[in-house]
Amino acid sequence: MPVTGTGRTSRIIRWIDYRLPFVAMMEHELHEYPTPRNLNYWWNFGSLAGIVLVIMIVSGIVLAMHYTPESTMAFDSVERIMRDVNYGWLLRYIHMNGASMFFVIVYIHIFRGLYYGSYKYPRELLWMLGVVILLLMMATAFMGYVLPWGQMSYWGATVITNLFSAIPIFGQKIVTLLWGGFTVANPTLNRFFSLHYLLPFVIVAVVGLHLVALHQHGSNNPLGIDHHGPQDSIPFHPYYTIKDLFGLTVFLLIFSVFVFFLPNALGDPQNYIPANPLQTPPDIVPEWYFLPFYAILRSMTFNVLGIPSKLIGVTLMFSSLLLLFVLPWLDTSRVRSATFRPIYKKIFWLLVIDVFALGYVGAHPPAGSIVIVGQIATFYYFFHFLILIPLVGKIERPRPLPTSIGAAVLGPSAATAAGND
Amino acid sequence: MSDVAQSQVSHGHDGETRRDFLTLTATALGVVGAACAIWPFIDSLNPAKDTLALSTTDVDLSPVQVGQRLTVAWQGKPVFIDHRPEAEIKAAQDVDVASLRDPQTDAQRVQKPEWLIVVGVCTHLGCIPLGQKQGDDRGPFGGWFCPCHGSVYDTSARIRQGPAPANLTVPPYKFTSDTAITIG
Numbered sequence: 001m002p003v004t005g006t007g008r009t010s011r012i013i014r015w016i017d018y019r020l021p022f023v024a025m026m027e028h029e030l031h032e033y034p035t036p037r038n039l040n041y042w043w044n045f046g047s048l049a050g051i052v053l054v055i056m057i058v059s060g061i062v063l064a065m066h067y068t069p070e071s072t073m074a075f076d077s078v079e080r081i082m083r084d085v086n087y088g089w090l091l092r093y094i095h096m097n098g099a100s101m102f103f104v105i106v107y108i109h110i111f112r113g114l115y116y117g118s119y120k121y122p123r124e125l126l127w128m129l130g131v132v133i134l135l136l137m138m139a140t141a142f143m144g145y146v147l148p149w150g151q152m153s154y155w156g157a158t159v160i161t162n163l164f165s166a167i168p169i170f171g172q173k174i175v176t177l178l179w180g181g182f183t184v185a186n187p188t189l190n191r192f193f194s195l196h197y198l199l200p201f202v203i204v205a206v207v208g209l210h211l212v213a214l215h216q217h218g219s220n221n222p223l224g225i226d227h228h229g230p231q232d233s234i235p236f237h238p239y240y241t242i243k244d245l246f247g248l249t250v251f252l253l254i255f256s257v258f259v260f261f262l263p264n265a266l267g268d269p270q271n272y273i274p275a276n277p278l279q280t281p282p283d284i285v286p287e288w289y290f291l292p293f294y295a296i297l298r299s300m301t302f303n304v305l306g307i308p309s310k311l312i313g314v315t316l317m318f319s320s321l322l323l324l325f326v327l328p329w330l331d332t333s334r335v336r337s338a339t340f341r342p343i344y345k346k347i348f349w350l351l352v353i354d355v356f357a358l359g360y361v362g363a364h365p366p367a368g369s370i371v372i373v374g375q376i377a378t379f380y381y382f383f384h385f386l387i388l389i390p391l392v393g394k395i396e397r398p399r400p401l402p403t404s405i406g407a408a409v410l411g412p413s414a415a416t417a418a419g420n421d
Numbered sequence: 422m423s424d425v426a427q428s429q430v431s432h433g434h435d436g437e438t439r440r441d442f443l444t445l446t447a448t449a450l451g452v453v454g455a456a457c458a459i460w461p462f463i464d465s466l467n468p469a470k471d472t473l474a475l476s477t478t479d480v481d482l483s484p485v486q487v488g489q490r491l492t493v494a495w496q497g498k499p500v501f502i503d504h505r506p507e508a509e510i511k512a513a514q515d516v517d518v519a520s521l522r523d524p525q526t527d528a529q530r531v532q533k534p535e536w537l538i539v540v541g542v543c544t545h546l547g548c549i550p551l552g553q554k555q556g557d558d559r560g561p562f563g564g565w566f567c568p569c570h571g572s573v574y575d576t577s578a579r580i581r582q583g584p585a586p587a588n589l590t591v592p593p594y595k596f597t598s599d600t601a602i603t604i605g
Binding site for chain 2 (some may be wrong): 058059062065066079083085086087088090091256
């Protein structure tokens with residue numbers, strides 16, 4: 001819709017738009033952009049993740065103005081932020097808890113996609129870009145956690161970088177390269193700080209691609225059927241901008257509870273002890289958002305066919321994420337929404353339980369029944385994606401799909417009448 | 422559902438004012454909230470508590486001979502301390518104040534005539550004027566000379582020539598004894 005009107009403002013906008021079509025693009029992508037009229041609150045988490053990314057970048061940039069990436073000064077500079085910098089405690093707690101919030105939101109966003117089949121044709125690349133964002137987030141969060149240079153920072157960095165030592169032949173060379181020395185030390189801290197500052201902007205770029213891919217075919221919806229015409233959709237603005245804004249308000253309330261009342265609830269008290277390269281803490285636990293993957297890593301306690309358990313564990317952990325890239329082709333069902341897939345709906349919830357079980361296992365010392373539960377849960381995770389997903393698509397009989405979104409939402413009679421805004 | 426669709430297209434007079442009112446108040450509250458949220462980010466850039474704690478400097482003046490000039494750091498800035506000889510004091514006092522760009526008598530700029538204490542930052546664009554060291558160019562008035570853009574200060578550190586708009590600033594200081602001061 002071109003900008004009309006004869007006033008001075010619209011003349012200026014037209015002049016700019018003719019040369020740089022910014023307003024026209026926003027108009028096209030926000031106002032005209034047809035959005036399914038039946039999106040539920042699970043669709044809030046995409047825009048919410050984008051907003052949290054902005055909060056993380058802004059608070060991170062300001063924190064970087066006060067932080068010193070040097071191994072003898074890093075810990076003290078963080079304590080200086082907490083005690084001496086004006087509102088430094090607030091900035092750091094926003095950034096710390098913001099990371100946790102970011103993962104909560106993105107995990108919900110991913111499970112939303114799994115439940116409603118948002119990864120299926122024609123949104124495979126949209127999904128894969130999302131997985132890229134997840135991997136970048138994990139790398140960024142890991143390196144950010146190293147920066148305060150506490151005990152968990154140091155030993156977390158040691159353990160995670162040592163994952164690469166499982167690579168045959170070149171393993172130790174690669175680890176030395178990552179460290180820039182023979183242990184995690186000042187060179188490691190310097191490069192982690194550099195990358196921790198860089199990667200969020202790479203995430204922003206991939207989010208841009210994610211949005212381009214999204215707007216190509218539009219949002220999926222709870223019914224998982226394509227929209228065919230105006231009776232199925234409403235403009236994104238103002239309907240979903242206001243809904244997203246409401247969701248944002250609720251989120252900010254929850255976020256504030258953590259920032260102001262439970263700022264260290266999601267962290268590990270060990271990280272308030274300065275890094276000591278000569279002593280490992282008694283219990284190394286990653287941040288909560290890595291626990292399920294940590295459980296998969298630890299699940300391999302035996303060699304298979306002469307392959308060392310260490311290599312298999314590392315491979316399984318990375319595979320558990322990389323598997324998501326091929327999910328669109330593992331799923332043999334063309335029906336998107338679990339609403340119409342009785343068997344898939346059940347195994348979806350089993351997967352949710354399985355991931356929580358993995359998280360529980362990851363949080364506890366690997367001894368006794370925890371090991372067995374971890375192995376079963378790891379097995380089921382891969383069984384779900386590699387066996388159940390392809391199989392269920394073949395044997396399941398989906399329930400009949402509605403003829404259109406409009407018909408399902410408004411009733412058959414209203415489906416043709418409504419849709420004019 | 423069709424009721425909702427109905428109300429969206431009706432533009433009754435009462436509905437219009439109510440919506441306008443809600444939009445305005447919600448936007449106003451949002452702006453106030455955003456401003457409150459942004460303030461901590463901006464204020465964090467102000468000097469931190471440990472920086473503010475370093476805002477005074479103690480100086481022992483007893484080793485400074487007549488005619489010697491000493492530079493000390495106060496809040497990271499150079500402070501010029503000049504133990505002025507009689508000739509310099511007299512030169513500073515004999516100036517016709519009305520002819521100055523930034524009119525101040527010498528008495529207004531010192532607590533004890535033999536001790537001139539000023540911040541050694543040129544009021545033009547922040548360079549440090551020459552004149553503290555032996556052999557420095559002190560300019561035609563025997564005070565200080567800024568090499569950046571040629572501002573000339575006299576023996577009371579008042580601006581006499583060049584682009585600078587004001588005299589060198591006198592920092593807050595007090596004599597804690599006859600031969601010691603606290604700046605700040």
